[in-house]
Amino acid sequence: MDDPILPKTTPTNVVDAISTIVLDKEPQVRLALACLLAGGHLLIEDLPGLGKTLLAHALARTLGLEFKRVQCTNDLLPTDLLGVSIFHREENGFRFHPGPVFTQVLLADEINRASPKTQSALLEVMEERQSTVDGETRQLPRPFFVIATQNPVDQLSTHPLPEAQLDRFLMRIGLGYPSVAAELDILRGEDRRVRLAAMTPVLSPKELLDFQAVTARMHASTALLAYLHALVLRTRDSDRFRYGLSSRAAQALLAAARAWAVLRGGDHVLPADVQAVFPAVAAHRLGLGADTAKAEAAAREILATVAVA
Amino acid sequence: MTRSILPWFAAPPSWSGLLLALALAGHAPALPTWALAGLILACMSRILPPAWPALAVAGARLVLLVILTGAAWFHGGVGLAIRVGLLAVLSLKWAESRVDGEHRLVVAASLLALALGILAWQDLLGFIWVTVGLVLALAAFHARVGGAGARLGNALKRLALAAPLAVVLFIFFPRIPGPLWDVGYTLGLPLTVFAEKGQTGLGMSTTLKPGGSSLHGPGSERPVLVAEFKNYVPATALLYWRGPVFYDYDGQAWHLDADFPNRARMLKEGWRRSTSFKDSLAEARQLTDYSVRLSPHGGLWLFGLDVPAGLTTESYISRDWQVMSITPMREESTYRLKSWLRYRDAQPLDADLRRRALALPAGNPRLKALGAELSHAYEEPRTTFATALALLNRGGYRYAEDAPFPGGPEGYDRLWFEHKTGNAEQYAGALTVLLRAAGIPARLVTGFRGGKLMALTDFVVVKRQHAHAWVEAWLPGQGWSRADPSDLVAPERFAGEAGKAVQPKAAPRPSQAPAAAAPSEQIARPAATAPAGGGLKLPDLEDWLGQWVIHLDGGRQARWISGAGLKGPGWLWLLAALALAVAGVSGAGWAWSRWQERRAVPADERAWRGFARRLREAGVVLDPAECPSRLAARLEADRPDLAPLAVPVIHLWTRLRYAPAGADTAAFRAAARRFKPNPF
Amino acid sequence: MRVVRDPSGLDATQRHLWTGLYPTPGGVFLLLTTLLLLLTAINYANNLIFAMAFFVLAAWGQAAWEAWRNLAGVNVGEVRTVSAHAGEIPVLHVRVDSRRAAQGLSLSWRRLNGPVNEVPARGQTRLVLPVPGLERGEHVLDDLRLTATDSLGLWRMSRSARKATVLIYPAVERGVALPGAWGEPAHRHMGGDALEGIRPYRPGDPLVRVNWKVAAKRDDLVVNQFDGGQGSAAVWLDLAGEVGGLEARLSRLAGQVLAAEEAGREWGMRLGEQCLEPDSGEAHRHACLTALARYRES
Structure with a gap:
C-alpha cells in the first residue's frame, strides 16, 4: 500500500479491537467494517441476544463515531426519527429538534416493528444521506452508517421490510450462536458493556473517511469486472431466484469487494474478495425470503458454478 | 431465412437470377435466337405487376412454355424441345419465386442446367463458367443478413475451405467412364437391341470395300461384346478381337474365301482343339482368361483375342486363327475363352495360301513399284518388312477416321502418295498391297481393337466404334506377324493405354532400317513428324487444365495405382485412398481450427492454462471457481513440494490479471513455463 | 465467461443432452443436385462437372462441420418461466455464452424458430423465442432446442436446451365490475397493530386511538389510523x-x-x-x- 494518503493504522486494527468485545465473530465484524468502508448500510438479521447491539456499539466506539440507537416500535413516527420543528413561545418561532438520525452510527433495532411509513422514512434518509423536514433539507453527518437489526422469528404484528427495500442495505448478515469457547468466555468474563465503555478509538473519523476514499479508488481490473458480471448474470438466468441482481446490486457488490480488498491490505481487488462478500451482498436481493442461512447457501452455490476468469 | 425485402444485391432473387443467366448463356450457342428471346421473356415475367390476377399470370406463363417447347420441337426435334422446355420451366420458376426456399430450388436446378450447358466446352471458358457458377450459387445460398459483399465474401470463403476436400475427391473418386448404360452392359443389360441383320460393318462384314465403313455416326455406340477378364485386364491396346480375315482383293473390295462358309473345309483346315493349335506356335506367352458376352450378329465369329488358347463348346480355331462358332450367332450368348497375347507363329505357309497372299489385281502401279524397289533393296524379307513400316511411320501420314477413300484402280496409290490421310482399314489395305508387291505374303485382318475398359472393373465393352483392321505378314521363321498401320500413323490413337508397350513391337526402331542403303528418295527422306524432344514450354493455364483437370480419367488413375505397385481391384484401392485422403484433409482442417482457436487465446492465458494442466497432472485438484489466491494458499498448506515453484507463478498471474497495469508478462510466462513438477 | 463443472467446458447438467445434426430442406436440394451432377459427370465423363459436383459436395460437408462448430462451444443458461395472458404472445428467452464466436444461433421449439443471433468469442447473447398459439394453462416446453445453422443454411444443428415453463393466464376481460365486498378483510385481526399513520382527531374517534405522544408535542389531538x-x-x-x-x-x-x-x-x-x-x-x-x-x- 503505497497510497500517500493512506493512514498508518490499518482497518485490521479495528477488527482486532472489536474482536476483543464481540468474541469469535471475526468474519461478521469484517463484513460490518467492509460495509462501513464501502459507504453502505448493514442489516443484521438474527435472534435477539446474540450481540447485534454490542457489535454496532463496538464498531462506533473503535472508530470514534457518534452513536445513537433507536428501538423501533409500531408507534414510532417518522418525526421521531428525523426530528420535528417545535414552536418556542420565547423565540416566537419554530426551532428544529433533530431526531436520532443525525448521528454517525445509527442502530435501528428491530426495524421490522416500525410502521411502513417510518421504515420508508428511514430508508429514504439512508439513501439520500440528508433529511427534509418542514421543507428544509439538512445534511446528515459523515460518515453515516445505519445498522438495522431484524428479528426473523417474532413475526407477529410486525412489518417485515419489503423485499424491494432490502436493496437499500449493502449487506445482510446473520450473527449466529457463538462457539463453545467464546460462549464460556462470555460467561466467565466481565460485563462486556463495561469493557466497551472503556474502549478507545483506534481510528479517527478523518482516517475513516480517508479509508473510504481509498476503497472507492481500489483498482478493479477488467478480468475482475468480467467475473463479477458473470456472477450477476448467473443470478439473472436462474429460475431459482425471484429476482436477479440489479445493476445497483452489481455496483454494491463491487464496492463491497473493494472494501474487502482494503481490509485485506491489498492494492487491487481479487476474485477472492468478491467471493468473500458475495453471500452477504447478494443473498437478501434474490427474493429467497428471510432465512439468511438458506439464502447465503444459495449464493454460495452460484459462487461454485461460475469460473474465475 | 428472411422474407424481407433487402436491397437489390443482398436479395436472393438477384443471385439466383445471375446464376440462371449464366446457365442460359451456357446454352445460348446451341439455341436458336427466338428460343433465347423466349427464355428471356420467361424471366422477364417476374416483373409482371402484382396486381394482375394470379390465374392470368399462371396462364400466360403456361402458354409461353407450350409455345416455346412446341416451336423447339418443330425446329429441332425432341432433343431441342426437351432442352428448351426444361430451361423455360426453370426460367418461369425463377420468375415466380418469392420465398427463400424457392430460390434455393432454382439455384440448385440452375447449377444442373449450367453443367449440362457446358458439356461441350472442355476448355478454359467452361472452367470459368463453372467457377463463376459455384460462387454465385453459394452466394445465393447465404443464410445470414448481409449485403452483396458479405454474400460474395462468404461464398469465396466457403469455396476456399471446400477446396482441399474437393481436390481430394476429384483426384481419388473412381472414374467410371460413361455413358452410364455402358456400366449397365457390364451388369447384364441385354446387347440385342441394335443388332439388325445385314447392318454389319467393319469387323464383321464378309466383304470389305475400302472407304465403305465409318466408325462414327449412328450405331457406333452399339456394343458388340462385353468381356470380363479373370485375374487381370491387359492394356486395351493389346486386345485384338479377331474377325474376318481377307486374302482376296479384286481391285474394288476384299473378299473372303469363295466358298465361305464351308464348314467342312474350314474345320479341316483349322484346329478342333486349342492344344493342337498351340503346337503350331513357336512361342506363346501372357495367357488371358476371359468370358465374352456377344451380341447376336448372325455371323460365325466369336471374336477371340489374338491368339486363341482355349475354346468354348461348339467352336473351333480356323486356319486364320479366328475362333469360329459351328452355328451362326443369332442370340446373345456368353462363353469363356483363353488367349495368348504374345505369340510367335511357327507354321509353314502352304503354296496355295502363299499364292493368294501374294496375289495383286491390276492397278496401284506406284505401290507396286515401291514394293519392287523395296524387295530389291533388301535381301532379307524382315528388313523389307521393317522398312515398309518405317515408311508409314515417318512418311507424314495422317489418320482421319472419316477420310474419303480416293477410289478407283489407283485408290491405294493415291492414298499412299497423295492424300496421305486415311483410316485404319485404308492404311491396312494399302500396306497389304505394298507388302505383297515387295514379295511378302500379307493378309488383311479385320475385327475390333481395344474396347472401353470400365474403369476399376474387369470389364471391357467393345463397341462398333472399336472396329479395326490390321495387317499380318508372313515372314520366314516368324510366320504370320502382325503390323498395325494405325500405330504407325497415329501412335497416339491407342496410346492412352500402354501405347508405349505396343509401339516397339509394331514399329521397328529406326536403327533397324539402315538409312544409308535407302533405295529411293522417299525411303531416304526422314520424316520430321517424330515428337520433338527438347524445348521447355511455359505451362499455360489451358495446358494445365487439360492435363490435370479435363483429362484425368480412369486410365490415369489405374496407372497411379499400378505405379504405386498395388494389385487387386483398382476401385477398392481408390476408395481406400479417397477415404484416407478425406480423413487426412478433415483431420488437418480440424487441427487447423484447433490451432486457430488456441491462437485466439491470449499468450498469458495460454501459459496459465498450461501451468494449470501441469498442476493437475501433479495431482492437484483444481476448481475453476476458485480464486487463484486461494489456490496458492491451498498449495502452501497441502503441497509443500509444489508450493515453492507454483506459488510465485500464481502470484504473478493474479498480479497480471487483477493488479493495476504494469505487471511483468514476460516474467510470468517464463515462470509458468519453468514450472515442471514431473520432469520424468 | 463460462460455467465450468467438468473439463469438457459444459455445465454438468448439459453434458448428456441429446444433440442432432440435420440438413435443412435447402441442404437436401443441394445434395440431390450434387448427386445429379455426379451422374451427369459420370455419364458424359466430364471432369469439369466432376469438379463442380465435388466442390459443391465439399462445401456441403464443410457446412455441416460449420453448423456443428457453431453450437459446440455454446452453453445455455436456464430458461426462465414466462407468463402471459391468453391471446398475448409469451416470449421465452435464454442467455447463451460461448468460448468461440458462433453464428446462426436461435432458440426453437417444435416448428417455431426464434430470430437468429450470434455470439462473439467468449461473449454472450440472449436468444428469444416468441411462442404464439398457446392455450390457457401451464405448458412445460421440454423439447426446447438451441439450434445453429451454417452460413449457407444447409445444415441445422440442434441441442436440447433446458425445459421452460410457460404459464398462460386467462384472457383479461376488460371493464368488469368488482363484486360487492363482504366478509372480513385480510388484516382485520391485525388491525390493532398495523399502524398506517395519523390523522387529525374527529369527534367520535375512540380515545384509545389518540396518539398521546404526538399530542404532547402538538396543540391538537391526532388519532392513530390502522x-x-x-x-x-x-x-x-x-x-x-x-x-x-x-x-x-x-x-x-x-x-x-x-x-x-x-x-x-x-x-x-x-x-x-x-x-x-x-x-x-x-x-x-x-x-x-x-x-x-x-x-x-x-
Missing part, C-alpha cells in the same frame, strides 16, 4: 358466482383480479374447492392468476 379500516374490506372473487362458459368466467375473474389490484383492494378468490385467502400485492396477484391458469374443472 389498516383494515373502512373501505378495505376484502373482495371475494368466486368462479361459481359468474355465469357463462368456463373460459369466459375465468377471463372475467382475471379481469377482476387486475381491477381489484388497480383499485388498491384486497381480494380473495374461490375456484371450486380451491380458496385463496384475501391479500394484495404482486405475489398475490401472481398466485391468483396462476391458479386461474392451472384451473381444471373436475
Whole structure:
C-alpha cells in the first residue's frame, strides 16, 4: 500500500479491537467494517441476544463515531426519527429538534416493528444521506452508517421490510450462536458493556473517511469486472431466484469487494474478495425470503458454478 | 431465412437470377435466337405487376412454355424441345419465386442446367463458367443478413475451405467412364437391341470395300461384346478381337474365301482343339482368361483375342486363327475363352495360301513399284518388312477416321502418295498391297481393337466404334506377324493405354532400317513428324487444365495405382485412398481450427492454462471457481513440494490479471513455463 | 465467461443432452443436385462437372462441420418461466455464452424458430423465442432446442436446451365490475397493530386511538389510523358466482383480479374447492392468476 494518503493504522486494527468485545465473530465484524468502508448500510438479521447491539456499539466506539440507537416500535413516527420543528413561545418561532438520525452510527433495532411509513422514512434518509423536514433539507453527518437489526422469528404484528427495500442495505448478515469457547468466555468474563465503555478509538473519523476514499479508488481490473458480471448474470438466468441482481446490486457488490480488498491490505481487488462478500451482498436481493442461512447457501452455490476468469 | 425485402444485391432473387443467366448463356450457342428471346421473356415475367390476377399470370406463363417447347420441337426435334422446355420451366420458376426456399430450388436446378450447358466446352471458358457458377450459387445460398459483399465474401470463403476436400475427391473418386448404360452392359443389360441383320460393318462384314465403313455416326455406340477378364485386364491396346480375315482383293473390295462358309473345309483346315493349335506356335506367352458376352450378329465369329488358347463348346480355331462358332450367332450368348497375347507363329505357309497372299489385281502401279524397289533393296524379307513400316511411320501420314477413300484402280496409290490421310482399314489395305508387291505374303485382318475398359472393373465393352483392321505378314521363321498401320500413323490413337508397350513391337526402331542403303528418295527422306524432344514450354493455364483437370480419367488413375505397385481391384484401392485422403484433409482442417482457436487465446492465458494442466497432472485438484489466491494458499498448506515453484507463478498471474497495469508478462510466462513438477 | 463443472467446458447438467445434426430442406436440394451432377459427370465423363459436383459436395460437408462448430462451444443458461395472458404472445428467452464466436444461433421449439443471433468469442447473447398459439394453462416446453445453422443454411444443428415453463393466464376481460365486498378483510385481526399513520382527531374517534405522544408535542389531538379500516374490506372473487362458459368466467375473474389490484383492494378468490385467502400485492396477484391458469374443472 503505497497510497500517500493512506493512514498508518490499518482497518485490521479495528477488527482486532472489536474482536476483543464481540468474541469469535471475526468474519461478521469484517463484513460490518467492509460495509462501513464501502459507504453502505448493514442489516443484521438474527435472534435477539446474540450481540447485534454490542457489535454496532463496538464498531462506533473503535472508530470514534457518534452513536445513537433507536428501538423501533409500531408507534414510532417518522418525526421521531428525523426530528420535528417545535414552536418556542420565547423565540416566537419554530426551532428544529433533530431526531436520532443525525448521528454517525445509527442502530435501528428491530426495524421490522416500525410502521411502513417510518421504515420508508428511514430508508429514504439512508439513501439520500440528508433529511427534509418542514421543507428544509439538512445534511446528515459523515460518515453515516445505519445498522438495522431484524428479528426473523417474532413475526407477529410486525412489518417485515419489503423485499424491494432490502436493496437499500449493502449487506445482510446473520450473527449466529457463538462457539463453545467464546460462549464460556462470555460467561466467565466481565460485563462486556463495561469493557466497551472503556474502549478507545483506534481510528479517527478523518482516517475513516480517508479509508473510504481509498476503497472507492481500489483498482478493479477488467478480468475482475468480467467475473463479477458473470456472477450477476448467473443470478439473472436462474429460475431459482425471484429476482436477479440489479445493476445497483452489481455496483454494491463491487464496492463491497473493494472494501474487502482494503481490509485485506491489498492494492487491487481479487476474485477472492468478491467471493468473500458475495453471500452477504447478494443473498437478501434474490427474493429467497428471510432465512439468511438458506439464502447465503444459495449464493454460495452460484459462487461454485461460475469460473474465475 | 428472411422474407424481407433487402436491397437489390443482398436479395436472393438477384443471385439466383445471375446464376440462371449464366446457365442460359451456357446454352445460348446451341439455341436458336427466338428460343433465347423466349427464355428471356420467361424471366422477364417476374416483373409482371402484382396486381394482375394470379390465374392470368399462371396462364400466360403456361402458354409461353407450350409455345416455346412446341416451336423447339418443330425446329429441332425432341432433343431441342426437351432442352428448351426444361430451361423455360426453370426460367418461369425463377420468375415466380418469392420465398427463400424457392430460390434455393432454382439455384440448385440452375447449377444442373449450367453443367449440362457446358458439356461441350472442355476448355478454359467452361472452367470459368463453372467457377463463376459455384460462387454465385453459394452466394445465393447465404443464410445470414448481409449485403452483396458479405454474400460474395462468404461464398469465396466457403469455396476456399471446400477446396482441399474437393481436390481430394476429384483426384481419388473412381472414374467410371460413361455413358452410364455402358456400366449397365457390364451388369447384364441385354446387347440385342441394335443388332439388325445385314447392318454389319467393319469387323464383321464378309466383304470389305475400302472407304465403305465409318466408325462414327449412328450405331457406333452399339456394343458388340462385353468381356470380363479373370485375374487381370491387359492394356486395351493389346486386345485384338479377331474377325474376318481377307486374302482376296479384286481391285474394288476384299473378299473372303469363295466358298465361305464351308464348314467342312474350314474345320479341316483349322484346329478342333486349342492344344493342337498351340503346337503350331513357336512361342506363346501372357495367357488371358476371359468370358465374352456377344451380341447376336448372325455371323460365325466369336471374336477371340489374338491368339486363341482355349475354346468354348461348339467352336473351333480356323486356319486364320479366328475362333469360329459351328452355328451362326443369332442370340446373345456368353462363353469363356483363353488367349495368348504374345505369340510367335511357327507354321509353314502352304503354296496355295502363299499364292493368294501374294496375289495383286491390276492397278496401284506406284505401290507396286515401291514394293519392287523395296524387295530389291533388301535381301532379307524382315528388313523389307521393317522398312515398309518405317515408311508409314515417318512418311507424314495422317489418320482421319472419316477420310474419303480416293477410289478407283489407283485408290491405294493415291492414298499412299497423295492424300496421305486415311483410316485404319485404308492404311491396312494399302500396306497389304505394298507388302505383297515387295514379295511378302500379307493378309488383311479385320475385327475390333481395344474396347472401353470400365474403369476399376474387369470389364471391357467393345463397341462398333472399336472396329479395326490390321495387317499380318508372313515372314520366314516368324510366320504370320502382325503390323498395325494405325500405330504407325497415329501412335497416339491407342496410346492412352500402354501405347508405349505396343509401339516397339509394331514399329521397328529406326536403327533397324539402315538409312544409308535407302533405295529411293522417299525411303531416304526422314520424316520430321517424330515428337520433338527438347524445348521447355511455359505451362499455360489451358495446358494445365487439360492435363490435370479435363483429362484425368480412369486410365490415369489405374496407372497411379499400378505405379504405386498395388494389385487387386483398382476401385477398392481408390476408395481406400479417397477415404484416407478425406480423413487426412478433415483431420488437418480440424487441427487447423484447433490451432486457430488456441491462437485466439491470449499468450498469458495460454501459459496459465498450461501451468494449470501441469498442476493437475501433479495431482492437484483444481476448481475453476476458485480464486487463484486461494489456490496458492491451498498449495502452501497441502503441497509443500509444489508450493515453492507454483506459488510465485500464481502470484504473478493474479498480479497480471487483477493488479493495476504494469505487471511483468514476460516474467510470468517464463515462470509458468519453468514450472515442471514431473520432469520424468 | 463460462460455467465450468467438468473439463469438457459444459455445465454438468448439459453434458448428456441429446444433440442432432440435420440438413435443412435447402441442404437436401443441394445434395440431390450434387448427386445429379455426379451422374451427369459420370455419364458424359466430364471432369469439369466432376469438379463442380465435388466442390459443391465439399462445401456441403464443410457446412455441416460449420453448423456443428457453431453450437459446440455454446452453453445455455436456464430458461426462465414466462407468463402471459391468453391471446398475448409469451416470449421465452435464454442467455447463451460461448468460448468461440458462433453464428446462426436461435432458440426453437417444435416448428417455431426464434430470430437468429450470434455470439462473439467468449461473449454472450440472449436468444428469444416468441411462442404464439398457446392455450390457457401451464405448458412445460421440454423439447426446447438451441439450434445453429451454417452460413449457407444447409445444415441445422440442434441441442436440447433446458425445459421452460410457460404459464398462460386467462384472457383479461376488460371493464368488469368488482363484486360487492363482504366478509372480513385480510388484516382485520391485525388491525390493532398495523399502524398506517395519523390523522387529525374527529369527534367520535375512540380515545384509545389518540396518539398521546404526538399530542404532547402538538396543540391538537391526532388519532392513530390502522389498516383494515373502512373501505378495505376484502373482495371475494368466486368462479361459481359468474355465469357463462368456463373460459369466459375465468377471463372475467382475471379481469377482476387486475381491477381489484388497480383499485388498491384486497381480494380473495374461490375456484371450486380451491380458496385463496384475501391479500394484495404482486405475489398475490401472481398466485391468483396462476391458479386461474392451472384451473381444471373436475
